Amino acid sequence: MTSEEDERGFFGEAQLRPTEPTRTEKPHYHGHRERLRARFLEAGPDALADYEMLELILFRAFRQSDTKPLAKALIARFGSLAEVLGAPVHLLREVKGIGDAAALELKIIAAAAQRMAKSGIKGRQVLTSWGQVIDYCRTSMAFETIEQFRILFLDKKNALIADEVQQTGTVDHTPVYPREVVRRALELSATAIILVHNHPTHPFSITLDHAQTR
Incomplete structure (x- = not known):
């Protein structure tokens, strides 16, 4: 047997020999x-x-x-x-x-x-939990990239009937149409509304106004 054949046999056996199982560690x-x-x-x-x-x-x-x-x-x-x-x-x-x-x-x-956040004010007297209203509005719209004009419609007990985005605009402007606001309030039989809009350039800032409809 030539030395070349010996080498082939040695390396062939070496490749077939079982290797020691490697120990795997969990990532940190x-x-x-x-x-x-x-x-x-x-x-x-x-x-x-x-x-x-x-x-x-x-x-x-x-x-x-x-x-x-x-x-x-x-x-x-x-x-x-x-x-x-x-x-x-x-x-x-x-x-x-x-x-x-x-x-x-x-x-x-x-x-x-x-x-x-909405469930915290739904059906409750909104005006007695003003902090919850602010928290809800911030959660819902404070981080929007365009201005929104939002309306919270209240019943005679100042409980929330509906929350709707009335208009959307640009980064620093949104149109408001009083006729549409009044029309929707009458449709829902709302006795009071809270008008809300956000300020995209100041993410934590929103403005709220309260008004009676009757």
Whole structure:
């Protein structure tokens, strides 16, 4: 047998020999996720920073990756958890790493928050819970990129009948048509209305006015 044949036989056997099983370690963020969930359950949401709350939300969209850098990038881009949730989908997707699935998760949470805020004033005496009205309006429209003119229609007990966006405009202007406001109030048999509009250039700022219709 030639030396060349010996070499071929040696390397052939070497390739066929079973290798030692490699030990795989869990990525570092697995333990972080468990600790973050535990802290949320034990200490409550107030114990978590905005980016940490975002991490928890993004866990569902990113099951096999570290979400902390992405959560921090979202906060850096928009400023706060509320502003991230209020941002439109096309702006969310401008953040590197945010795709359709992650944007959808964020907008689902935002929609749930709006419904919770609305349920806090639906059917209740709105004028006795002015803080809830302001919180609801901020949740619903404070982070819109164009001005909205919104109307809350109230019954004789000052309870909410309906909440409607009457007009939308530009970044710093929206038209208001008094005739349309009065017509809709009469259709709903509203005895009072709250007029609301947002200020896109100042995301946390909204204006509310109260008026009697009868």
